[in-house]
Amino acid sequence: MVVSLFRWYNGRLAARPLLTQAVTTSILFATGDITAQQLVERRGLEKHDLTxxxxxxxYGGFVFGPVATTWFNFLARRVNPSNKRLTTMARVACDQLAFAPVMIGVFLSSMATMEGGSPKHKLEITWWPALKANWMVxxxxQMVNFTFLPLQHRVLFANVVSIGWNSYLSWVNNQ
Incomplete structure (x- = not known):
């Protein structure tokens, strides 16, 4: 069953890569929040915040999925030093020094806006701690991702790892 599901997924990726990555990211971001609410915060189903x-x-489907797909494609096309190890290191450096700080800011700002709060205030109190935590994980x-995964599976790999990370971000956002 897992093999046939993976074949089906690869077929969708080949036919509509951006849409497939966006839908997958949406589902996995929601899974990360459910994990945060149920396993970390222990809210229980009756107190689960569906909103x-x-x-x-x-956010996962309309912002992160399309942006990450585009970003990974950009890195694959444009960041290609002379050898494989240097390529991996350069891509990780670009990802962590350019993409991560911006996207953590976009996430926190987007959440604050959707919650009716102040993006500026949210960034002031949570951006730096979230970025430092990001750099620990x-x-x-991304070294594993850029070294071993083919381009078409990099967003999926990041999204699966992100279930735990999104649990953390969701928790940070709601503190």
């Missing part, structure tokens, strides 16, 4: 889960799904994840 919050919806915001995460919306994502350089290693």
């Amino acid at each position: 919050r889960t919806g915001r995460m799904a919306l 994502w350089p290693f994840v």
